[in-house]
Amino acid sequence: MNLSFHRGDPDETVLENYHRFCDAAGFAFDSLIASAQDHHTEIRRVTKADCGIGIWRPRDRESVDGLLTDQPGVTLVTYYADCVPLYFLDPVHRAIGLAHAGWRGTVAGMGMKMAEAMERAFGSKPEELLAAIGPSIGPCCYEVDQPVAEAFAAKMDWRPENFIKNGGNGKYMLNLWEANRRALLCAGLLPERISIAELCTQCHADLLYSHRASGGKRGGLAAFFALKEASACQN
Numbered sequence: 001m002n003l004s005f006h007r008g009d010p011d012e013t014v015l016e017n018y019h020r021f022c023d024a025a026g027f028a029f030d031s032l033i034a035s036a037q038d039h040h041t042e043i044r045r046v047t048k049a050d051c052g053i054g055i056w057r058p059r060d061r062e063s064v065d066g067l068l069t070d071q072p073g074v075t076l077v078t079y080y081a082d083c084v085p086l087y088f089l090d091p092v093h094r095a096i097g098l099a100h101a102g103w104r105g106t107v108a109g110m111g112m113k114m115a116e117a118m119e120r121a122f123g124s125k126p127e128e129l130l131a132a133i134g135p136s137i138g139p140c141c142y143e144v145d146q147p148v149a150e151a152f153a154a155k156m157d158w159r160p161e162n163f164i165k166n167g168g169n170g171k172y173m174l175n176l177w178e179a180n181r182r183a184l185l186c187a188g189l190l191p192e193r194i195s196i197a198e199l200c201t202q203c204h205a206d207l208l209y210s211h212r213a214s215g216g217k218r219g220g221l222a223a224f225f226a227l228k229e230a231s232a233c234q235n
């Protein structure tokens with residue numbers, strides 16, 4: 001199901017897809033808040049007052065690649081079609097973050113910036129965060145040109161030898177999962193608290209939207225992330 005409003009489907013069709021997905025997965029349609037992604041690293045803290053933005057209310061900002069909240073019942077939504085979804089959970093302060101990281105966001109340190117933003121907003125300690133790196137283009141398929149490879153090679157403290165391979169002819173294979181994992185380790189996250197889905201969008205273009213596999217003729221995947229409302233059985 002296409003969950004992007006900007007890929008050629010009528011808005012009412014995309015909204016119907018949101019309703020169907022929310023019903024199936026247990027999210028409240030009214031609770032959704034979408035990003036406004038432009039491959040930068042702006043992060044926005046949202047609350048219930050922001051619900052609907054980018055879905056059933058107009059966008060009110062130009063550049064939001066990361067969302068965070070500590071309010072249960074607020075569903076963060078971000079978009080993908082090869083780029084990397086980064087999920088963050090602080091189980092101590094009960095807060096979440098969700099960030100979009102393509103190669104530009106990854107090399108600009110989106111993961112580290114989200115960890116810092118959660119610390120500022122909620123007092124989250126990096127070593128207490130759980131992080132997940134979601135489905136996105138894998139090291140099997142992600143070929144890049146020299147300028148992109150050089151931008152990552154300059155991140156010496158991320159140990160780029162672990163995620164860039166020279167393929168010859170000025171082409172390089174880039175492992176965005178490992179680059180993001182290394183960035184999160186540098187931010188102070190613990191290796192045992194970082195999960196990688198290891199699901200490549202281009203290899204699984206029958207199930208997932210892949211910008212590269214489709215040559216740009218595609219819909220949009222969305223990541224959803226919310227804290228549950230406290231249940232009665234906790235009392």
Ligand SMILES: [Zn+2]
Binds near residue numbers: 137138139142200
């Ligand atoms: Zn692949």
